[in-house]
Amino acid sequence: MSGQANYARPVTAHGTDRPLPLSVDRTSPVPLYFQLAQQLEAAVEQGRLAPGALLGNEIDLASRLGLSRPTVRQAIQTLVDKGLMVRRRGVGTQVVHSQVRRPLELSSLYDDLETAGQRPATAVLRNTTEPATAEVAAALGVAEGSEVHLVERLRSAHGEPMALLRNHLPPGLVPLRIDELEATGLYRLMRAAGITLHSARQTVGARAATVGEARDLDEEPGAPLLTMERVTYDDTGRVVEFGSHVYRAARYAFEFQLLVRP
Amino acid sequence: MSGQANYARPVTAHGTDRPLPLSVDRTSPVPLYFQLAQQLEAAVEQGRLAPGALLGNEIDLASRLGLSRPTVRQAIQTLVDKGLMVRRRGVGTQVVHSQVRRPLELSSLYDDLETAGQRPATAVLRNTTEPATAEVAAALGVAEGSEVHLVERLRSAHGEPMALLRNHLPPGLVPLRIDELEATGLYRLMRAAGITLHSARQTVGARAATVGEARDLDEEPGAPLLTMERVTYDDTGRVVEFGSHVYRAARYAFEFQLLVRP
DNA sequence: GCCATGGCTATGTCCGGACAAGCGAACTAC
DNA sequence: GTAGTTCGCTTGTCCGGACATAGCCATGGC
Numbered sequence: 001m002s003g004q005a006n007y008a009r010p011v012t013a014h015g016t017d018r019p020l021p022l023s024v025d026r027t028s029p030v031p032l033y034f035q036l037a038q039q040l041e042a043a044v045e046q047g048r049l050a051p052g053a054l055l056g057n058e059i060d061l062a063s064r065l066g067l068s069r070p071t072v073r074q075a076i077q078t079l080v081d082k083g084l085m086v087r088r089r090g091v092g093t094q095v096v097h098s099q100v101r102r103p104l105e106l107s108s109l110y111d112d113l114e115t116a117g118q119r120p121a122t123a124v125l126r127n128t129t130e131p132a133t134a135e136v137a138a139a140l141g142v143a144e145g146s147e148v149h150l151v152e153r154l155r156s157a158h159g160e161p162m163a164l165l166r167n168h169l170p171p172g173l174v175p176l177r178i179d180e181l182e183a184t185g186l187y188r189l190m191r192a193a194g195i196t197l198h199s200a201r202q203t204v205g206a207r208a209a210t211v212g213e214a215r216d217l218d219e220e221p222g223a224p225l226l227t228m229e230r231v232t233y234d235d236t237g238r239v240v241e242f243g244s245h246v247y248r249a250a251r252y253a254f255e256f257q258l259l260v261r262p
Numbered sequence: 263m264s265g266q267a268n269y270a271r272p273v274t275a276h277g278t279d280r281p282l283p284l285s286v287d288r289t290s291p292v293p294l295y296f297q298l299a300q301q302l303e304a305a306v307e308q309g310r311l312a313p314g315a316l317l318g319n320e321i322d323l324a325s326r327l328g329l330s331r332p333t334v335r336q337a338i339q340t341l342v343d344k345g346l347m348v349r350r351r352g353v354g355t356q357v358v359h360s361q362v363r364r365p366l367e368l369s370s371l372y373d374d375l376e377t378a379g380q381r382p383a384t385a386v387l388r389n390t391t392e393p394a395t396a397e398v399a400a401a402l403g404v405a406e407g408s409e410v411h412l413v414e415r416l417r418s419a420h421g422e423p424m425a426l427l428r429n430h431l432p433p434g435l436v437p438l439r440i441d442e443l444e445a446t447g448l449y450r451l452m453r454a455a456g457i458t459l460h461s462a463r464q465t466v467g468a469r470a471a472t473v474g475e476a477r478d479l480d481e482e483p484g485a486p487l488l489t490m491e492r493v494t495y496d497d498t499g500r501v502v503e504f505g506s507h508v509y510r511a512a513r514y515a516f517e518f519q520l521l522v523r524p
Numbered sequence: 525g526c527c528a529t530g531g532c533t534a535t536g537t538c539c540g541g542a543c544a545a546g547c548g549a550a551c552t553a554c
Numbered sequence: 555g556t557a558g559t560t561c562g563c564t565t566g567t568c569c570g571g572a573c574a575t576a577g578c579c580a581t582g583g584c
Contacts, residue, residue, distance in 0.1 A: 031536080031537060031538090032537080032538075033537080033538085051499060052498075052499070057563080057564055057565080058564080058565075059564085067538085067539090068538065068539045068540060068541095069539090069540085069541095070537095070538070070539070070540090071537080071538060071539080073565090073566095074537090074538090081343070083460075083461050086460070086497050086498075087564095087565065087566090088546085088547075088564085088565075089545070089546045089547065089564065089565040089566065090545080090546045090547030090548070090562095090563065090564050090565070091546090091547060091548080091563090091564070091565085092563090092564060092565080093564090093565080096460070096461075096495075096497075096499050097495075097498055097499020097500070198345070198348070198358070198521070199345050199358075199519060199520060199521050200519070200520045201517070201518075201519050201520075202516075202517065202518055202519075202520060203515050203516065203517045204466055204488075204515060204516040204517075205488055205511060205514070205515030205516070206468035206486045206487060206488040206511035207486055207511050207512075208485070208486050208511075222484070223470070223486075224468045224469055224470050224485075224486035224487065224511075225468060225486065226466075226467055226468040226488075233358075233359075235348050235358075236314075236348075236359055237313060237314070237358050237359020238359070249467060249468035249469050249470075249486075250469075252467070253465050253466060253467030254464075254465065254466040254467070255463070255464070255465045255466075256463075256464055257461060257462070257463050257464075258461060258462045258463075258464060259460070259461050293566080293567060293568090294567080294568075295567080295568085319533075319534055319535080320534080320535075321534085329568085329569090330568065330569045330570060330571095331569090331570085331571090332567095332568070332569070332570090333567080333568060333569080335535090335536095336567085336568090349534095349535065349536090350534085350535080350576085350577075351534065351535045351536065351575070351576045351577070352532095352533065352534055352535070352575080352576045352577035352578065353533085353534070353535085353576090353577065353578080354533090354534060354535080355534090355535080
């Protein structure tokens with residue numbers, strides 16, 4: 001009702017409030033749109049851009065930064081894709097209003113545990129080659145009975161077993177040494193070997209523990225286990241891994257963020 | 263070898279092979295980039311664009327269609343985002359080489375069953391309001407003890423129970439009639455009420471069935487169940503639903519596609 | 525036979541402009 | 555007072571161009 005601004009006033013980007021300190025470095029090899037996107041994302045995460053806050057229109061933002069509108073749009077678009085912001089024609093772009101975390105990424109149990117502050121330990125139970133069963137052959141796209149690599153690991157945290165990990169790999173794709181497998185995760189080893197992971201198809205379910213699984217995981221036979229099967233592809237579409245994992249239900253759950261595709 | 267084309271030859275978009283029939287309708291209100299993206303996606307799905315096939319460079323494609331390069335790029339970008347294609351600088355854009363399906367969407371069990379050809383049946387066990395427990399209040403962002411809407415449903419397929427669905431909603435958000443709840447899914451009712459779903463935070467785990475769950479689901483007490491908890495947000499960031507679902511482990515699993523965010 | 529180099533190609537980034545369309549608020553007519 | 559209309563705002567779409575840069579091949583020197 002102040003009479004001067006009838007339209008929604010951007011809370012931060014310009015206006016009477018303290019403007020956001022945004023700037024780009026044209027000598028940097030980092031793309032301009034990426035620099036801007038990073039700064040905006042940091043502002044959202046640190047609360048300097050409050051949920052619901054309007055970003056201010058793209059034209060002003062562009063001229064303020066000495067950029068063109070397409071570049072600013074490209075920056076904002078990456079944040080919209082991440083679910084951090086919403087655009088509304090005729091209204092503006094605003095910070096999404098909820099405790100949104102990251103969308104689900106192709107995650108590794110090792111990394112998950114490490115970021116959670118737990119120090120994961122890995123025991124390699126098997127690291128050999130064996131003839132592919134029908135299921136494994138179909139997943140890896142090789143002939144049934146041909147030799148494939150098998151890695152079986154028991155992962156623990158805080159001294160308690162958490163998961164039993166069985167992974168099948170095409171032969172000769174990555175050399176896997178036991179000491180490396182015990183020191184880090186499989187995905188890191190694959191990336192270090194020059195493989196660019198691209199996508200994965202996962203199935204998550206549940207079932208009762210077998211006697212062998214119960215022994216390894218320190219559970220009772222028949223106890224509920226969380227299961228995950230995953231086929232991972234690299235950027236050329238090759239299958240690089242087929243994993244069958246079981247997790248102790250009391251100690252692990254999958255948590256992730258979904259976005260509605262407009 | 264042939265002496266005329268030293269560079270990788272696009273298999274379909276131009277060259278000696280039959281070119282893809284692509285065209286855009288400038289009188290249509292559908293955006294041009296979207297028309298092109300749809301046609302390319304259809305060509306991939308029908309196999310007219312084989313996996314690994316190069317798309318041909320963007321400049322030619324643009325001039326052939328009478329479009330500008332940014333528009334063509336925008337079309338291709340949507341397919342790259344979906345994981346159907348991969349760009350390589352200096353090489354070109356090629357169709358991804360695997361049986362990639364859709365990425366995980368904010369899915370409804372009802373829709374999942376329906377598309378799988380099973381005819382889901384729903385029995386509404388409860389449809390009332392009740393005071394929010396601490397857990398529900400935290401999820402919905404309301405005061406503990408305040409009245410919230412509760413819907414409890416048993417979903418079956420082929421005459422067998424599949425899942426027990428408990429959903430809490432903010433009061434007064436959507437009017438829910440029992441006959442509607444038994445005829446369709448909750449998400450459809452919410453969309454029909456003008457709510458634009460935006461994102462959800464899910465946790466998937468497993469546990470043993472309680473006595474009551476076992477009775478409803480026709481399982482033994484202690485049988486493994488797949489559990490899913492979900493908080494759903496609309497595009498303004500409001501929480502619109504908190505769901506606690508349990509599925510019979512033998513009859514249901516979550517299956518989804520993950521993409522690595524570059 | 526091997527390696528360095530240069531040139532070609534295709535995507536990556538960026539610009540400045542233009543018009544269309546959805547949205548909301550204020551205004552006007554009843 | 556209420557309903558319809560107008561108007562200004564903002565994003566959505568599209569264009570044509572420009573230069574940078576990564577990848578690959580062929581050439582030429584060793």
